[in-house]
Amino acid sequence: MxxxxxxxxxxxxxxxxxxxxxxxxxxxxxxxxxxxxxxxxxxxxxxxxxxxxxxxxxxxxxxxxxxxxxxxxxxxxxxxxxxxxxxxxxxxxxxxxxxxxxxxxxxxxxxxxxxxxxxxxxxxxxxxxxxxxxxxxxxxxxxxxxxxxxxxxxxxxxxxxxxxxxxxxxxxxxxxxxxxxxxxxxxxxxxxxxxxxxxxxxxxxxxxxxxxxxxxxxxxxxxxxxxxxxxxxxGDTLQTPTRSTEKTGDVVLDVSGLTLEPTSPFGTTLKNIHFTVSAGEILGIGGVAGNGQDELLSALSGESLTWPDAVKVKGQDVANLGPNARRERGILCAPEERLGHAAAPDMSLTENALLTGAIRENLTNNGFVNWASTNDFAKSIIERFDVRTPGTHVAARALSGGNLQKFVIGREVLQRPEVLVVNQPTWGVDAAAAAAIRQALLDLAAEGAAIVVISQDLDELMEISDRFGALNEGRLSDIRPAAGLTVDEIGLMMGGAHGMEVAHVGDEEKEGAEA
Amino acid sequence: MIALQKRPTPSRTLSLATPLIAVLITMIMGGLLFTVLGKNPFEAIRTIFWDPVFGEFAFYYRPQLLVKAAPLVLIAIGLSLGFKAGIWNIGAEGQYIIGAICGAGVGLAFYPTESRLIFPLMILAGAVGGWAWAMIPAILKTRFGTNEILVSLMLVYVAEQLLASMSLGLLRNPEGMGFPGSRNFSDFPAGSSWINEAAGLHWGMAFAFIAVIFAYILLNRHILGFNIRLTGDSPHAARFAGVNPTRLILFCLGTSGALAGLAGLFEVTGPSGQINIDFASGYGFTAIIVAFLGRLHPVGILLAALLMALTYVGGDLAQGNLGLPSAAIQVFQGMLLFFLLALDLLTNYRVVLKKKGAA
The missing domain is CATH 3.40.50.300 (P-loop containing nucleotide triphosphate hydrolases)
Structure with missing residues (x-):
């Protein structure tokens, strides 16, 4: 040897x-x-x-x-x-x-x-x-x-x-x-x-x-x-998420002709995006990172405002409403970046619970914060989603990625969203936590919420979504039923090989054979 | 080898202890400085920190402390709101001057009318003047993305020019025999901020206390205060939480401007007495030190302002009794901020001693 x-x-x-x-x-x-x-x-x-x-x-x-x-x-x-x-x-x-x-x-x-x-x-x-x-x-x-x-x-x-x-x-x-x-x-x-x-x-x-x-x-x-x-x-046999119902209801989220210039210099422009999501349905959106995922989330969360009628919820136009007005109407989001976007790093979990929970959980009264009920809300997230932490006083940055992600997803799920948009819900999360998060999303859909999951993990999307589309350079492909899609089809929806060439190894062999 | 290791959670104990440690180190370094200047360091430190409060003539100096602390508290409370949100108003000195000019101008317009309504009107004018001066950097920032640090700082010099022009022109005392400076408010009871001059009490102190309580409630109980802290911690998360950055900038700069304007008004109608070329005394800049020394916390600011007032009063005393140059006192104040900011590192990092090679 x-x-x-x-x-x-x-x-x-x-x-x-x-x-x-x-x-x-x-x-x-x-x-x-x-x-x-x-x-x-x-x-x-x-x-x-x-x-x-x-x-x-x-x-x-x-x-x-x-x-x-x-x-x-x-x-x-x-x-x-x-x-x-x-x-x-x-x-x-x-x-x-x-x-x-x-x-x-x-x-x-x-x-x-x-x-x-x-x-x-x-x-x-x-x-x-x-x-x-x-x-x-x-x-x-x-x-x-x-x-x-x-x-x-x-x-x-x-x-x-x-x-x-x-x-x-x-x-x-x-x-x-x-x-x-x-x-x-x-x-x-x-x-x-x-x-x-x-x-x-x-x-x-x-x-x-x-x-x-x-x-x-x-x-x-x-x-x-x-x-x-x-x-x-x-080191263990994994539990595959299970879905209890297959039926979907009326269209809840209706996005049509969504076009959006990026706010950062090297961001992606969203170009004429159309899709609908019905109650009880999970729409999976795949695509390689940097093809408009963050921009799509901010257009849905209300951080970026868009043309009138581009985003409608239950027939009501919400395109020019900010994040809190959308929360009032039941549109909740969990962005990809856990620390610094979904949660404030140096603030406690209680304060981070207030960050998105203030409106729907009635945590304020005339602008005055009810810290006792905010703390209770944080506690219930920690209990229901098995967040491992010494307590609600801990700063968000002290939590591990998986635990913080469970907290962030749990915070939105517990607010009974009608539309939930999540970006990379299990990125950098251990397998057990990822399975728990996926199960929570499936349960929420079974209760009648319309869910959009943006992810780069194709296995995850195939596992939980009812329909699938892919973002490529700011455009969204046609939406197709997830069941029965082949890897090749998905790849083409994601933009195929982006014009990449195959290594010249093959050509040389061919030339050799011809000679 | 000394290495810094980030703490998982900021240390609360150290966050409270660093101002005290910084004061201690400043005393030691200040003592060395005074030794180099050929003074007895212990006597100098005692003259600055002990005599004004507990010395023989404390009955005279204690009210002086309040007089000096009141404008510092008012300005620093306003600044701390912006500083918490990452909005850096460095031009409180300018807002202080403009507040004084506007408030005094309104008052002098009524001279010599006696009415209870004049002083409230002057307070309003002072606050509006400071607010308007702070709106300049605020609007430029929100509209055109200019840097509020530069714009607010530059406006201090504009305000100083305006002050000089007012003292020599529009507001000059017509009976002042050509000397620069406005009428003195001690001759105009309706426009005076003194409640009891002998005890050193003026309305500025009452407003300073109200500001402390107001800021405490705002920051700890109100969603607006939460949004201010959230923006300072993570602007991106604040946007996600629905905070409108434009409105927050207008609020923070506006509030700090109005409070600085109030401080200027109470100063000009009380301890200073008149609009004059040398009216600006640097409170607007010292308040920056006060805000940080007080951990941007309302109660902390109250204590820090008293300490800073002590260095002013004690510094004057040392100047008179020991012949210390006035610049030495400014160096002393600067050192305090320097050590405080340096020690701040310890709240988020711990110092680890490592053996070489083990890494």
Whole structure:
């Protein structure tokens, strides 16, 4: 057996109150696509940060091609041949692609040479990219290409990719996989982090599964069922949400011809959006991040006002009403950003309960706040939605992501909405909390509410929605019944491959066959 | 190695303790400063902090404390509302001057009529004057997105020019034999803010107390106060909660302007006595220190204003008795704000000592 590229032994890293990695060991071979599988919070990010030199392990060793490997900072890690594509891009919107690439290099070559290099790499690996375009104008998939090309210019031996497909359509995922396969064939190893089982089964040679910071198993994904991997990952059999009724009532929310200019410079313009949601129905809206999700939520919540008659509830025009007037009419929302939009970070849970609950829960009298009943309202959210917290006096920022999300969703659900709009309801939430949130949404629909779920998690949308549509560059696709939609159809609704090219590997083979 | 670690929840104890620690450090550093100036530091600190309250002539200085504290409380309460919401009115000094000019102008227009109605009318004019001066940065901010810090600050200098012009022109005392300055309100009982001059009581103190109570109720019991705090914590969440940012800016700047205007009116018709070129004494700027020293909390501001008044009165005393330069007292006040803001870090972060290498 050849020496592995990177061998990890007994790596441990503890933070105050939590052990992020506990005695983790595994090997990454030469020319291998190795999957690191685990739920949010399982310790995947901490582990790769140690490999990339961002975090120092408390104990344990790493061996790189037979030599001891202790990167003090990312610079040393990069010098050894480790490159990383982060989940959240670190790009400057206002700069050109080539300028962004140059910023990440130790000794950037002259701009013209660099542009030529970017073109060459992008063509070789089927990642077309114009070095002169402004990053702010690029789609999420194209931004990811900038990050990948930035890494490839360093000729890495190990490429770490953190949840790369969360911003891609299924077709874009196919293209990415072809690129990664080509890289592997050329001798680059890839450490692929994900919690999406099907992807890993398709792409990876080997998988290491983490749960609560521990290595709980290794497998060859192609030979293991998705169900077995899921149970290793979660450590438990999961409850699938159940829906009690299938019938829907009259149209409650009617959006027609909704067009909206963004408020931020690189936001998305919503273009002529039409849809209706009936009582008891869940409409799922998919799409890659940054295609108008935030703007759609703010148009429905009343944070952005729109043309008359663009948004109607039970036949009444609400397009020019602000958030509180819409709450009076039963339209409630839970935005994606938990801290700083849905909740105020430094305020207590009681105060955060007042934030949206003041109107429908009658928490004020002539403008004077009734703190006793506000506190009771916060308590009931905590009890009903199993929010783990020492009490209502705790600041929102002290809660974990999953607990705060349960609080935010619970706060709206308990106010008996007639229309509920949620954006990314289970993003960064552990599986048990995600299941509880989905069940709460289904129960609410069964009680007759009209629900819009905006999400980038297609599995989630397929699981709970009755009908499905996708946002692409500010336009909403036709709405179709969710049952029976294939992944290909969904992908096309999301904008297909966005004009991405397939890696040239296939073409070369064809040419070879012809010759 | 010293590292800072973010606390999960801001420390309440430290939030209350930092002003006291800041005062203590300021005393120590101030003492060093006085030593360098060749004065006995203990005597200087005692003269500033002890003598005005408990010394031989305390009966004279104690009312002085109230006279100095009243405008500081009024202005700082107004500023604290905006500061809590992240709206930075730095131009209270200008609003204070304009309030004084408007209120005094209305009063002098009635000279020498004696009527109980004149003083309430002057109070109204003072508040409206300060409010209107603060509306300039407010409207420019909401309409054109200008920076209220710059605009309000620049307007202080405009107000100072206006003050000089008024003292030399429109409001000049016709019987003043050509000297600059308006008639003195001590000669005009209907327009005087003194309740009891000997005891150092004027209407400004009554209004300062009312402002403290009003601000306390607003911030802790009323949804408007909640919206102010919410906007300061997270503007995006405030929008989601239905807060109209334009209205909030108009309210916060307007209220702080009106309160500063009131402070100016009570000052000109009482302790100062007349509109004159040197009327502006920096209360509008010192109130910024008072607002932060008091943790932007109404009761805290009341205590901070008394402390700041003490440095004024005690500073004067030290100047007279020990020959300390007046600039030294200003440095002293500046140090207080500096240490306070530096120590503020500790409410949100804890200092951790780490052994090198362990990281």
């Amino acid at each position: 050849t020496t592995p590229l990177l061998s990890i032994k007994g790596l441990t890293k503890a933070y105050p109150g939590v052990v992020a990695n506990d005695d983790v060991s595994f090997d990454i071979g030469q020319s291998e696509v190795h999957a690191l599988l685990g739920e949010n919070g399982a310790g995947k990010s901490t582990l790769v940060k140690m490999i990339y030199g961002l975090v120092k392990p408390d104990s344990g060793t790493m061996t790189w091609q037979g030599k001891s490997f202790t990167p003090a900072d990312p610079k040393t890690a990069r010098a050894s041949g480790v490159a990383m594509v982060f989940q959240h891009f670190s790009l400057f919107d206002a700069l050109k692609v080539s300028e962004n690439v140059a910023l990440g290099m130790e000794n950037p070559p002259p701009m013209r040479d660099l542009a030529r290099k970017i073109r060459r790499v992008s063509e070789t690996y089927g990642l077309p990219l114009d070095p002169n375009r402004i990053v702010g104008d690029l789609s999420a998939g194209e931004r990811q290409r900038v990050e990948i090309i930035r890494c490839l210019l360093q000729d890495p031996k190990l490429l770490i990719m953190d949840e790369p497909t969360s911003v891609l359509t299924p077709q874009e995922v196919d293209i990415l996989f072809k690129t990664l396969n080509k890289l592997r064939d050329e001798g680059t190893s890839i450490l692929y982090i994900s919690h999406k089982l099907e992807e890993i089964r398709k792409l990876c040679d080997h998988a290491t599964i983490l749960r609560l910071g521990k290595n709980v198993g290794e497998c060859v994904p192609a030979e293991t069922s998705a169900r077995d991997m899921a149970e290793l990952m979660v």
